Every structure is written in C-alpha cells, then in structure tokens.
Amino acid sequence: xxIIPQLIVNSIIAGAIYSMVALGFNLIYGTAKFFxxxxxVLTAVGGYAVFYFSRTLGFDIYISILLGVxxxxxxxxxxxxxxxxxLRARKASSMxxxxxxxxxxxxxxxxxxILFSSQFQVFPATISxxxxxxxxxxxxxxxxxxLAPSILIMFGLVLTLRFTKFGKxxxxxxxxxxxxxxVGINTDGIISKVFFIGSCIAGLAGILVGFDTGIxxxxxxxxxxxxxIASIIGGVGNIYGGVIGAFLLxxxxxxxxxxxxxxxxxxxxxxxxxxxxxxxxxxxLGKKQ
Amino acid sequence: xxxxxxxxxxxxxxxxxxxxxxxxxxxxxxxxxxxAAFYGIGAYVTAxxxxxxxxxxxxxxxxxxxxxxxxSLAIGYVLSKFDGDYFALGSFGFNIIVYSIFLNWQSLxxxxxxxxxxxxxxxxxxxxxxxxxxxxxxAVFALLVYFISQFxxxxxxxxxxxxxxxxxxxxxxxxxxxxxxxxTIFVIGAMIASIAGALFASYITYVDxxxxxxxxxxxILAIIILGGLANNKGAVIGAVCLVILPEAxxxxxxxxxxAAQMRQVxxxxxxxxxxxxRPQGLIGEYKL
Amino acid sequence: xxxxxTKKITKHFDGVYAxxxxxxxxxxxxxxxxxxPNGSGKSTLINLLTGVIQIDGGSFVxxxxxxxxxxxxxxxxxxxxxxxFQEVRLFEQMPVLDNIFVVLTKRNVFSxxxxxxxxxxxxxxxxxxxxxxxxxxxxxxAKNLSYGQRKLLEIGRVLAMSNGFGDDSDIFFLDEPFAxxxxxxxxxxxxxxxxxxxQGKTVILVEHNIDIIRELxxxxxxxxxxxxxxxxxxxxxxxxxxxxxxxLGE
Numbered sequence: 010x011x012i013i014p015q016l017i018v019n020s021i022i023a024g025a026i027y028s029m030v031a032l033g034f035n036l037i038y039g040t041a042k043f044f045x046x047x048x049x050v051l052t053a054v055g056g057y058a059v060f061y062f063s064r065t066l067g068f069d070i071y072i073s074i075l076l077g078v079x080x081x082x083x084x085x086x087x088x089x090x091x092x093x094x095x096l097r098a099r100k101a102s103s104m105x106x107x108x109x110x111x112x113x114x115x116x117x118x119x120x121x122x123i124l125f126s127s128q129f130q131v132f133p134a135t136i137s138x139x140x141x142x143x144x145x146x147x148x149x150x151x152x153x154x155x156l157a158p159s160i161l162i163m164f165g166l167v168l169t170l171r172f173t174k175f176g177k178x179x180x181x182x183x184x185x186x187x188x189x190x191x192v193g194i195n196t197d198g199i200i201s202k203v204f205f206i207g208s209c210i211a212g213l214a215g216i217l218v219g220f221d222t223g224i225x226x227x228x229x230x231x232x233x234x235x236x237x238i239a240s241i242i243g244g245v246g247n248i249y250g251g252v253i254g255a256f257l258l259x260x261x262x263x264x265x266x267x268x269x270x271x272x273x274x275x276x277x278x279x280x281x282x283x284x285x286x287x288x289x290x291x292x293x294l295g296k297k298q
Numbered sequence: 299x300x301x302x303x304x305x306x307x308x309x310x311x312x313x314x315x316x317x318x319x320x321x322x323x324x325x326x327x328x329x330x331x332x333x334a335a336f337y338g339i340g341a342y343v344t345a346x347x348x349x350x351x352x353x354x355x356x357x358x359x360x361x362x363x364x365x366x367x368x369x370s371l372a373i374g375y376v377l378s379k380f381d382g383d384y385f386a387l388g389s390f391g392f393n394i395i396v397y398s399i400f401l402n403w404q405s406l407x408x409x410x411x412x413x414x415x416x417x418x419x420x421x422x423x424x425x426x427x428x429x430x431x432x433x434x435x436x437a438v439f440a441l442l443v444y445f446i447s448q449f450x451x452x453x454x455x456x457x458x459x460x461x462x463x464x465x466x467x468x469x470x471x472x473x474x475x476x477x478x479x480x481x482t483i484f485v486i487g488a489m490i491a492s493i494a495g496a497l498f499a500s501y502i503t504y505v506d507x508x509x510x511x512x513x514x515x516x517x518i519l520a521i522i523i524l525g526g527l528a529n530n531k532g533a534v535i536g537a538v539c540l541v542i543l544p545e546a547x548x549x550x551x552x553x554x555x556x557a558a559q560m561r562q563v564x565x566x567x568x569x570x571x572x573x574x575x576r577p578q579g580l581i582g583e584y585k586l
Numbered sequence: 587x588x589x590x591x592t593k594k595i596t597k598h599f600d601g602v603y604a605x606x607x608x609x610x611x612x613x614x615x616x617x618x619x620x621x622x623p624n625g626s627g628k629s630t631l632i633n634l635l636t637g638v639i640q641i642d643g644g645s646f647v648x649x650x651x652x653x654x655x656x657x658x659x660x661x662x663x664x665x666x667x668x669x670x671f672q673e674v675r676l677f678e679q680m681p682v683l684d685n686i687f688v689v690l691t692k693r694n695v696f697s698x699x700x701x702x703x704x705x706x707x708x709x710x711x712x713x714x715x716x717x718x719x720x721x722x723x724x725x726x727x728a729k730n731l732s733y734g735q736r737k738l739l740e741i742g743r744v745l746a747m748s749n750g751f752g753d754d755s756d757i758f759f760l761d762e763p764f765a766x767x768x769x770x771x772x773x774x775x776x777x778x779x780x781x782x783x784x785q786g787k788t789v790i791l792v793e794h795n796i797d798i799i800r801e802l803x804x805x806x807x808x809x810x811x812x813x814x815x816x817x818x819x820x821x822x823x824x825x826x827x828x829x830x831x832x833x834l835g836e
Contacts, residue, residue: 044383046390095574103383104329104586105573108523111331111516112569119562127559230512234394237387276398279391286388287379454691455698457680461688464677471636472689472747473663482695584679 016263018146022221023235024259025159029214030236031243031251032166033207039183039246040203041093043106047113048085048211049233053121055081055212056224060130070133074216081212082205088113089204094197114230122226131223155217162210163252170248179203183246231275238282244291303429307501309541310436311494316521316533317440317447318490323519324527324584325451326483327463329382331515332373332389335396336488338510339366340495342400345413345505355419359496363489370488374481381466393512400507412506416499426500436497440534443490447530450486459483460528463584513562520565523572526582535580540565589614589649589788590635590757596643597627597634597812604630606812607644612757617779617789619803619820623833627812628792629672632759636662636669648757663693666756668747670740670763672792678729682720685728685739686711686746710746717781718742718774734771737763741778748787757788764798776802796824808832 030052037045058080062073092109139150170176178199181189186196211229218228236251239258243250258278265277319333343362347353353361373392380388400407407413418427419435426432450456461469462476470476499505517540525536544561552560578585588611597605605627612618620628633639635646637659645655648665657665677685690707692698703711715721718738723731728739741763747755763775779802782789793799799806800820808815808823810832816823823829 044387092570092574101573101577102586104386105577107329107383107386108519108586109570109573111519112566112573114566115513115516115562116566116570119559119566122559123556123563127555234390241387270402272402273398276395276402279395279398282391283376283388286384287376290380290384450699452702453699454687454701454703455695457684457688457691458698460680460684461677464679465675467638467659468671468675469677469688470659471638471662471669472743473660473693475660475693475695478695 012267014146016146016267017260018148018152020260020263021256022148022152022155022259023263024256025156026214026217026221026232027235027239027258028252028255029159029162029210029217030232031239031255032162032248033210033214034233034236035240035246035248035251036166036179036203036210037207038240039248040179040186040200041089041097041106042186043093043103043110044237045110046107046233047088047110047117048207049229049231049236050114050117050121051081051085051208051211051229052215052218052232053224053226053229054084054117054208054215056215056219056228057121057125057226058212059216059219060125060132060224064130064133074213077216078209078212081215082209084117085208085211086201086205089201093204094201097197097200114233118226118229125226127226129223129225132219149221151217151220155221158213158217162213163248166248175199175202234275235278238278238285241282241290242285300429303433305541305545307429307433307436309538310433310440311498311501312518312521312537312541313440313534314443314494314497315491315518316525316537317443317530318487318494319518320522320527320530320533321447321450321459321483321490322487324522324529324533324582325456325463326459326480327584328377328389328480328484329386329586330377330389330484330487331386331512331519332393332396333487333491333518334510334512334514335373335393336366336370336491337495337498337514337518338396338400338505338507339369340492341499341505341510342407342413342495343492344496344499345416346406348416348500349413352417355417355496355500356421359493362492362496366492367485367489370485371481374484374488377484378477378480390512393515397507397511400510407507410506412504414504416503416505418500418503432501436501439493439497443493444530444534446490447533450483451528451530455479455482460584463528516569517565520569522579523577523582523586524568524579526579527586528584529581532579532581532583539580540568587614588612590646590790592631592635592644592646593653594644595631595634595641595646597630597639598642603812605634608809608812608814609644610807610814610817612788612790613805614756614788615783615786616804617783617791617802619799619806620790620792620809621794621799621806622809622815626809626832628809629761630812631809632669632761632790632792636667636759663747663755666754667759668744668755668757669759670744670761672761672765674736674740676728676736676739676743679727681725682715682728682731682739683711683724685743686714689743689746714742714746717745717778734767737765737767738771738774741775745778745782748782748785755787757790758782759790759792761792762794763791764793764795772798800824 034048055077058077059073062068062076063070096106141148178194181194182196182199190196239255240251242257243254261281262274262278266274315337322328322330340362343365344358347358377385377388401409424431426435458474458479466476521536521540522533524539526532543564547560548557591611592608594607594609595605596607622628634641637657641655645653647653687703687707690710692701715724718741720739744758764772779789803820806820806823807817808829815832816826816829
C-alpha cells in the first residue's frame, strides 16, 4: 500500500486542527501581548463540556457542541477577567503573566481530571462514521467535517479584522494599546472579547479532536504546544502565518514519523520550534532580525 | 514515624531542586521551565548505572552530574540565544524533548515501563535502606547544596548574576561577558538538580518518565515562587510548604487519585494567587 | 592628542541614516560636548562606540591602536570606555551599594566566584557614594530612589570605573547626565565631571543646556542629521549661525 497519500491526508487534518489553536493563540497574543500557556486547556474544557452534555445528560449532539464552544469561551473570558485583567492593570511583567498562565493551565486541567477522571474518553459516534477514499488515503467523515470550520473560522476572522469596526479596534489595540486607549477605544473590553472568541475557537478545536480520536484532561497541553509552534513558524501575532505554520507543522510531524516511531512526534515538533527560534525567530513570513 | 521520615526525605529532595532552580530563575532572572529534565537525567543515570552495571551509588552521582553538565551546557547555549518569553518557551520545549527521550529510547530507559529495582547505597557499613539513615544522607546533601548556593550567591559572581537579571545590556558594558555567567549558572543549577535525581531514584528504587514531565518543572517553579525568588531560605521554605500541603489534603480524606489532582489544583492556584497578590512570594528578594 | 577617533562611521535604521560617514576626534584629558538637535545622532554615536548597537560602516581608533569596526558590549571596558545611558539603567532590585560593588569586582567568571567584596571595595564605594550624596541611601533598593538620585547613582557607577584597580576607564561617555536635575544635584554632577578631568580622564558629554556646555566643555562637536555640522571651542561654535539654525530651525 502506498503510504504517501495517507500521510498527506493526515498532515492536512493535523494542520487544520493546529491552525485553529494557532489562530486563537495569535489573536490573544496580538492584543494581550503574552504567551497564554493556559490557552490549551480550553480545548479540554470544550471537549469535556460536549462529553458531559451529550453523554451524561443525553442532549442533542449539535446543541452539546454549541454549549461546549460557548462554555470554553466563557471560561476563557472569566479567567481573563479574574486574572489577566488585574495583572494588566498592575502593569505586570510578561514573566508574571506566563507564570499565572501556567497556574491556570495546571488548575483547570486538574479540576477536569477530578470531575471526569483522567481516563481517555470517546464521544458517542453520532456524527459520522463514514470513511472516504481520497487519492488512496483514507479520511473519516469527522475529519472532513473538521476541515470546514477551521477554514470558515480563518476566513471569518480575516474578514472581521479587515472590515468591521470591532476588527479595526482589535488591530488598534494590537498595534499600540496605549494609543488605542487615548483615541477612546475600551482596550480592556476589546481584550475580554478577544479572549472569549479565542477561547471559543479553542473549545471547538478540542471538540473536533474529541470526535476524531477522543479526549483526556491533558489533551490541551500538546495542542497548545502545536499551536504555539505553528505560531512561531508563521511569525507570532500574524494570523495568516499561524495557519501556514500549522499546516507546515502538520506535514513535518507526519512525514517526520514516516520512518521512525510515532512516539517521537512531540520531540520532532519541538526540534522544529528550536530551529525556528534560532534561525528565523520572526517566522517564515517575518523579517529576519 | 516512617511517614514523617518519608515526608522529610521528599522535602530534602525538593529543597535541593528548589535551590538549584532558584539560582537560575531567582538570581539570574532566566525563567527556565526545564529543571525536571536535569532532575530526570540524574535519576536515569543512577538507575541505569546501578541496575545494569552494579556501580557504586556515589560514583553514579558524579557521573550523572557530568552527563547533566554536558547536556545542560548544550541546552543552555541554545537558550542563550533567546531572551524573556522566548527563553521560557524554549526551555519548555527542551523539557518535552528530554521527556520524549526518556519515554521512547526504550533500549536504554525501558520507556513507560520504567526501571525498577534500584539498590539503596551502602557506605562504611551503614545500610541506607533504613529510611532514617537515608534521611540523614539526603539532609547532608541538602545542607551541602544550601551552603554552595549561599557561597555562590554571596560572591561577586552572584552579584553579577543579579545585575544580569536586572539589566543585562547595562552590566555588559561594564566588561562582563554575560554569556559565560549565564551558562555557568545554568550548568551549575542543572548539575545540582541531577543530584536530587540520583537521590530520588535510589530512594523510590524505581524511575519512570512521568516523574520528570513538564508538570514537575512547573511544580519546582511553584516552590521557589512561593518561598520567594532570590532567597535560598525561601527555596527551602517553599519546598516544605508545597510538599506538606498536599499531604494535608490526603488527611482531609480525599482518595489518593483525587489527592494527586488536588495537589495540582493547590499549586496551580498558589501560582495564580501569588502572581495576583504577592509576586515576591513569602520572603523573596526579587519580583518577577 | 586624540584618544578616540571615528573614521567615516555609518549607521542606518531602515534606510534612514542616524550616523552618516562621521569622522570626529576626542581629545585626551578634555571635556568634549556633543550637541545637536534631537535625532541628530548623538546617542546613536555613543551606542555605536560602546557596542550596544553595531556599526554598519567605517571604524574607530582608540589610543592610536588598531582600527575597530566591530566591538561587543563586554569588550568596551577593555578599551577603557565606560558610559551612562540617556534613560537611566540601574540594577533596580539591588541595593545602592551593590550597584557600585558590581562594577568594582572581578570580571572573570571563575575568579569572581571566589571573591566577595573586600574592605578596599567598601572604602572605594563609600568614597564614590559620598561624592554623589547617596551614602545614606546605600541599603535602599535602586528602584526606590527618586529620579534625581537615580541619575546620581548612575553617575556614581561610572565614577567607580575610575578606580585605580581592576578595569580603570579613561573615556567617559555621559549621555544627558543633567536632564531633569535640580540645581543642587547639577552641582554634584558638575563636581564629578571636573573631578574626572582632574584625574586626566576624557569626558564626552551629551547635553542640551548651553550654559552648562559653556561652563564645562573645552571643545564641542555639533551633529546634525548624523553629520558633523561644526566643531571648536564653545564660544566660537555657539555663535555660529548654522548651529543656532539647526537647534531652532526646521
């Protein structure tokens, strides 16, 4: 059997999921200006919310998905209100933000594990169990469905940023939050909304992973890392770059383990990260320093 | 009684780890989140040398320190290219890579199965499989590390480290090659962490990768931030608090798997609350 | 005799020349004023000569030795150069005394490990801190000082580099040391600069206050758009029309 088409399909699926995490992460980094290491855990929040509503409470799967996305958004929003907003008011250093974000990550992850146990869980197979053959590679229905929202979200974000007043406010805050404040933009309000939107995207990514493979409390961690690496490959804070970086990472990972064991995936991604940090710290789209 | 000896041994081991990381984070201002990697290298070197070659425990500590020293020199050199947030992120990455190696280099580390049956040392007819003697040994090492840390941080070298933390460019123009200073302390910190690893491996008699995951690095970071950065006593106080606190939770009556998660909730919340209300920790001399 | 000469030094940022083929000399043992409107390249020149930013073209010569076209920050003190920063840069979370000790002690990694401050370090630090009126504040953290005291501490730190042991500096770049100071503090800084001159040191002073320039400087160099506009003794240069135009014009 020819393995290359399958590797390509897998790379694209991985790229689609990573690109969502990278999009949200970049959006938050752009406005709040710190590496939100607690961002990844919101994927688990989304995933477990769907698990709870559909499996435990028996809600309709689509309603569960909607609730899962909203709950992830809400949790992200509340963390921003309760923690980051206060740190911002105090003009805390970016190290303080990172340490606080590590705390958020650790806490939420453990709370999920307490509520749902740290076992790997699978969603009820209600959406699609079909598989399709594409150029000799196998793709599941869920995976096909996963591609659609990531593409939609990307275009939606681009259009929002470019053409709406809200998008322009986000851009103003990203460029210079002090100036934005002076021209009358409610920067805290914008950042809170960005956290909500970014966290919704994370929640959706987590839900898609749940349908694709399954969920566990620590899932957000490796997803976050992939999102961060994708962002750095593409240039941190650059929305388009993050997406390109995500697909590139998807390909590097899947082709990287072609000849060696799949267990090395994370090490490969981090090798890529460190090479990029060393040689192209501003990413493939960024200017060389 | 045995239980208290056990807790005291853990406090000793985490004090060593906290002191080692405090040199890097507290004194030099390098937010390194990879200390568990060096802790793990020390543990694995001892585990492998003792189980496969029947080597003397104390000799294995020295070899572990040398290997950790070489690895940390390479990692430190790469990390020296980054500053601030990117340093933290890069160090994060190295923890993941080293963890992956523990997990996947199965011919050496037995992967997720771990390495069991690590012997306890014997020295001058003192058998350290008696936990009380083991505690004394850990205490001796912890004291030694404490005095070395005091010696380093009170020297002119230590003062330069603090200046690097405060403003690296400014201290550079006064003639200090800061790269050498940063690398030196990074390697010293890593080698000290490897001692803790060797003690841990020998005490538990078993090592597996999960003890050296990123969450362990975050835990060590939480210890020094709680106790107070740039203060060696603070590192020890932090270790005492964060080792005892989760044990207290166990007494409250949580089942053990939940207690393990509660430990994470506890130190996660401690990190958040400290950042919000007391970034210098209990007795810290440096605010992030 | 010139202790420091630049030869066609160039630096541009995104195609804009901050320093444009500049060739100037600084005379040994004299106080040279470096003046010019904002953005004329004064601070950039200092940053280039102290390795804080790298030169794009040209070179410079110290004490008539080899031509230097690339210098790293930690190497500049080997050439006897020391400096202050336009925006005060202290070691904020360290006591005042440690801010001075840190430039008095050994530069080598290994010998510094086995050194703590000695009696003669303390005596020297006391001398310096008394000169800048901060001895009483020696145990305060630098970040808790007032604006003026912070400026004085930075002056004290470079003064400690004129110490007769360790890394003794000959060339002192002072980037706007008087900015925002009250008159009594100005007097202290003037005293330090005169003290350095008495010791035979070379001082290069960036300053906007014309009265201070007239009072202190032996020679002034006027920059405009990264180029040399005029140089000479203060009274001559300051009476030139193009100099006043550069300051007032646009």
